Amino acid sequence: MTERILSIDTFDIRFPTSRHRDGSDAMNPFPDYSAAYIVLRTTAGAEGHGFVFTVGRGTEIEVAAIRSLAKMIIGQPVDELVADPGVLSQRLIGDSQIRWLGPAKGVVHMAAGGLVNAVWDLAARRAGQPLWRLLAALSPEQLVAQIDWRYLRDALTPDEALDLLRNATGGRAEREKVLLDEGYPAYTTTPGWLGYDDEKLARLCAEAVEDGYRLIKLKVGANLADDVRRLAIARRAVGPEVRLAVDANQIWGVPDAIGWMRELAPFDPYWIEEPTSPDDILGHAAIRAALAPVKVATGEHAHNAVMFKQLLQAGAVDVVQIDACRVGGVNENLAILLLAAKFGVPVCPHAGGVGLCELVQHLAMFDFVAVSGTTQDRAIEYVDHLHEHFTDPVHIENGRYVAPRAAGMSAEMRPATLTAYRYPDGPEWTAA
Amino acid sequence: MTERILSIDTFDIRFPTSRHRDGSDAMNPFPDYSAAYIVLRTTAGAEGHGFVFTVGRGTEIEVAAIRSLAKMIIGQPVDELVADPGVLSQRLIGDSQIRWLGPAKGVVHMAAGGLVNAVWDLAARRAGQPLWRLLAALSPEQLVAQIDWRYLRDALTPDEALDLLRNATGGRAEREKVLLDEGYPAYTTTPGWLGYDDEKLARLCAEAVEDGYRLIKLKVGANLADDVRRLAIARRAVGPEVRLAVDANQIWGVPDAIGWMRELAPFDPYWIEEPTSPDDILGHAAIRAALAPVKVATGEHAHNAVMFKQLLQAGAVDVVQIDACRVGGVNENLAILLLAAKFGVPVCPHAGGVGLCELVQHLAMFDFVAVSGTTQDRAIEYVDHLHEHFTDPVHIENGRYVAPRAAGMSAEMRPATLTAYRYPDGPEWTAA
Known part of the structure; x- marks a missing residue:
């Protein structure tokens, strides 16, 4: 049976760091370091974890955004998802209605990022590799295919990126x-x-x-x-x-x-x-x-x-x-x-x-x-x-x-x- | 007794405009025009209305953000609020924890804008004026005081703004x-x-x-x-x-x-x-x-x-x-x-x-x-x-x-x- 994404659980996790002023800066004198936390489970019992870092109030908004986007992942076949997380990334970020709330910024973008990261965590666990090593083992072509180039080509073309990556394969x-x-x-x-x-x-x-x-x-x-x-x-x-x-x-x-x-x-x-x-x-x-x-x-x-x-x-x-x-x-x-x-x-x-x-x-x-x-x-x-x-x-x-x-x-x-x-x-x- | 903000109700309102492709464009072929709608009521029975326009999915995220920010307005004295909505505007946008989710962009910023607009609607209703006329009757000094100048002075100083507004008072x-x-x-x-x-x-x-x-x-x-x-x-x-x-x-x-x-x-x-x-x-x-x-x-x-x-x-x-x-x-x-x-x-x-x-x-x-x-x-x-x-x-x-x-x-x-x-x-x- 095809392994699919079975569930995505979210958690509002907050640490009372403001009590000791750890993390205090000029704009944020009293942060409570927090996370909108994500656990993704597959029908085969595998897991992917991810989160969006926040600093206290508002974590509940980030959790709401993750829950809305998560609907687009439930039921997806896992082999396809982890073989090419770029497809999911573009679907979450490019959703024709939700993108009005960005586009590609703030609460909805960070929610997409948290979910995409959770899928990469799942991919690396299934591969038995730390993520840095999984990424470093991908070919230049595979890496370039993971990127949405729509707005970037005036500064960097996919061909230039391929050259950069190929030059780095040697060592x-x-x-x-x-x-x-x-x-x-x-x-x-x-x-x-x-x-x-x-x-x-x-x-x-x-x-x-x-x-x-x-x-x-x-x-x-x-x-x-x-x-x-x-x-x-x-x-x-x-x-x-x-x-x-x-x-x-x-x-x-x-x-x-x-x-x-x-x-x-x-x-x-x-x-x-x-x-x-x-x-x-x-x-x-x-x-x-x-x-x-x-x-x-x-x-x-x-x-x-x-x-x-x-x-x-x-x-x-x-x-x-x-x-x-x-x-x-x-x-x-x-x-x-x-x-x-x-x-x-x-x-x-x-x-x-x-x-x-x-x-x-x-x-x-x-x-x-x-x-x-x-x-x-x-x-x-x-x-x-x-x-x-x-x-x-x-x-x-x-x-x-x-x-x-x-x-x-x-x-x-x-x-x-x-x-x-x-x-x-x-x-x-x-x-x- | 001081009139205060008694309640802020929010509504997820969606119109099925995608059924006729009204509003269809290159990035959004099937929008459902929607609004995260706000009704603010005072202890004296006055109302202010506002909303954030959305295009369908995700309106529930905007509603969640409005509800989180609304807590900062409930109980506020209405006379002070409508006399200087700039204070509220800076408090909502500058909240030291929620600003991590922006700052000043996307879901949380639009939520702040919807609430600020609702307060201006309340202010104009209490003044018995359409908003354009209420604003046009403010002095240059009052208008300049409504603005957060922190990041703008390299392009426009408050003094330059005063000059612009004073030059326009004549006609x-x-x-x-x-x-x-x-x-x-x-x-x-x-x-x-x-x-x-x-x-x-x-x-x-x-x-x-x-x-x-x-x-x-x-x-x-x-x-x-x-x-x-x-x-x-x-x-x-x-x-x-x-x-x-x-x-x-x-x-x-x-x-x-x-x-x-x-x-x-x-x-x-x-x-x-x-x-x-x-x-x-x-x-x-x-x-x-x-x-x-x-x-x-x-x-x-x-x-x-x-x-x-x-x-x-x-x-x-x-x-x-x-x-x-x-x-x-x-x-x-x-x-x-x-x-x-x-x-x-x-x-x-x-x-x-x-x-x-x-x-x-x-x-x-x-x-x-x-x-x-x-x-x-x-x-x-x-x-x-x-x-x-x-x-x-x-x-x-x-x-x-x-x-x-x-x-x-x-x-x-x-x-x-x-x-x-x-x-x-x-x-x-x-x-x-």
């Missing part, structure tokens, strides 16, 4: 060995949350250097005098060689960003992340031109490949920050990795939150093995929150992500977590 | 009289849906000219040979003087748009609307440069003021098409009207669907009286669908919108409609 085996032996560089945001006091900042910065990190990120943008003081503390703690990036989480307009960052220049910031609206491509280009050699980084809120295309076309970014849960899933992130490779801009994935490190490591590692072929000036964000809730949590050694060996996308939360943190009726919430 | 009374006497120009999309056959197209084009329209719009982009034939038919039917615009509803990439439109050039198209992804600012700029003197129009899917800002900064559009239900409500549309005025680009609002004509006429008329001061090269889209469901429907005379006199934003649907078309349990759906 795949060697790079896979390097990755398995040495892991992939990480950077840490753990020391830099706005809600932490000066003593904690200094201590965590020093610890990060001891732990092997060469890039540390601090949140800025709430108060200039505080930022100057905190950056001075951090620079003293890490010395002149370790890179210090700063992240404004969209707090500024274009002129504010330029003025504020000039005050922070004495502390040699490596990049300024999200200096303004994530939609403001021309604004990022203006900020980059004004602040060079300080780099401009963005992407965690860039809602689709068309936005990344323009950030690259406009010369608006030095660092592309993909996110595993913002765009339409693995397929759209393949397009973004190829665009970044074409323009020669390094990708440093956004992570942290809950489960973002677990998911996005697969994309960065695939990029190293099969697309860009390098980890030069690249690192995956790392924050040491909430990994204990996953069955295959990320593992960091000496400031590097250890390549995951288990089959899948590392997306699965522990069953006890799905019970305890379910909102609003799990015991962690009813007890509070 | 307000005269223009209000002209508007009341003569109405506001309309253009029609009724003849041009892709699902209509050639005979119907020719007949409706001729009727539109007889009815006084000087601009008619046709859908294109599904099949080039069909488009060439249909444009030839339309041009023959309307003669050389009436303007023919075409609308591709995002079907093309940038090179396709340029190539396809060159084939349609012999029929003298006035503008090409939505030639590519609504997110592709640089793409629109490239298309405009390649196709001049054919104009480029977009905006119905431009998700916030930052996108309009860039379309104007990049010289990407000749025509700005605001939509009453896409952005964060009246407040954000005020910003967009001021940006368009600053850049000297005419605004031709998107309408049609269900209730979009009713809402957006207020914004265009306000613009004429108090911002741009002109109707030159401006017209509001008109489609003769579904107006019978409103208590204060738009009225067209000789190709012009008659200025509404009733208090409010013309947003109220008839009670019988809310019963009959409720999805999925209203009799119009259970009978089908």
Whole structure:
């Protein structure tokens, strides 16, 4: 009997992180890291897990969107689905009625991405491979066929993408060995949350250097005098060689960003992340031109490949920050990795939150093995929150992500977590 | 006792328009025009109505988002709310947790816009004024205070906006009289849906000219040979003087748009609307440069003021098409009207669907009286669908919108409609 998708269950999972101000930044002083969580089951008993990362209120809206889109997957034959998730990706994103609510952005796009990722998790589990390795074993032709090219050809044609991928096939085996032996560089945001006091900042910065990190990120943008003081503390703690990036989480307009960052220049910031609206491509280009050699980084809120295309076309970014849960899933992130490779801009994935490190490591590692072929000036964000809730949590050694060996996308939360943190009726919430 | 917001009811209202292919275009062959409908009631028995226009599936997601945001309004004092809806607008759009699902885009942004519009409807009803007139009576200072300037100052400062508005105060009374006497120009999309056959197209084009329209719009982009034939038919039917615009509803990439439109050039198209992804600012700029003197129009899917800002900064559009239900409500549309005025680009609002004509006429008329001061090269889209469901429907005379006199934003649907078309349990759906 043909194996089919039997059920898709959704869960509103919230962690009360705001109680300790973990994750606090200029735009979001009190986040409760959360997930609209997806479990997809087949008639043969196989599972695929996925989720959309959220920060508290509104997770119920994301759950509603996933439930609406899930109807389009129930009953689908599994062999076809996992052989070519690009078909599903385009059907979910292109639905002629639901696309009015986007198109390709916000709640409905993230819901599509969560479901697409769950199908890739299923595909990798069935193949007995970690996702990064499954992707890296696909042919250039198979990879290019996973992408919706409609709006991308003016920046990158499928033929150019094929050339890029073919050029990278040579060293795949060697790079896979390097990755398995040495892991992939990480950077840490753990020391830099706005809600932490000066003593904690200094201590965590020093610890990060001891732990092997060469890039540390601090949140800025709430108060200039505080930022100057905190950056001075951090620079003293890490010395002149370790890179210090700063992240404004969209707090500024274009002129504010330029003025504020000039005050922070004495502390040699490596990049300024999200200096303004994530939609403001021309604004990022203006900020980059004004602040060079300080780099401009963005992407965690860039809602689709068309936005990344323009950030690259406009010369608006030095660092592309993909996110595993913002765009339409693995397929759209393949397009973004190829665009970044074409323009020669390094990708440093956004992570942290809950489960973002677990998911996005697969994309960065695939990029190293099969697309860009390098980890030069690249690192995956790392924050040491909430990994204990996953069955295959990320593992960091000496400031590097250890390549995951288990089959899948590392997306699965522990069953006890799905019970305890379910909102609003799990015991962690009813007890509070 | 202080009057407060007592309740906010939401309705999933869908019209089975796909049965006759009304509204069919290249990206959406079978839309069911719908609305996530909002009724806000105060403790004194006053009402405000609003809605988010949708096209069928997914309306339930929009309803879920409205319900989540509505919690932030229940219990608010009405006098404060209607005296300064900008405060509410910024609170809804800026909620530190829900903004993760945007920010300022898609499902959650449209939900905020629907609620903000409902509050403006309440404000205008309490003032006993049609909304356009309430807005046109505000001082330049009051209008400027209604706008979130965070991301706009690099293109337009509050001081520049004040100057624009002050320069327009002089003729307000005269223009209000002209508007009341003569109405506001309309253009029609009724003849041009892709699902209509050639005979119907020719007949409706001729009727539109007889009815006084000087601009008619046709859908294109599904099949080039069909488009060439249909444009030839339309041009023959309307003669050389009436303007023919075409609308591709995002079907093309940038090179396709340029190539396809060159084939349609012999029929003298006035503008090409939505030639590519609504997110592709640089793409629109490239298309405009390649196709001049054919104009480029977009905006119905431009998700916030930052996108309009860039379309104007990049010289990407000749025509700005605001939509009453896409952005964060009246407040954000005020910003967009001021940006368009600053850049000297005419605004031709998107309408049609269900209730979009009713809402957006207020914004265009306000613009004429108090911002741009002109109707030159401006017209509001008109489609003769579904107006019978409103208590204060738009009225067209000789190709012009008659200025509404009733208090409010013309947003109220008839009670019988809310019963009959409720999805999925209203009799119009259970009978089908």
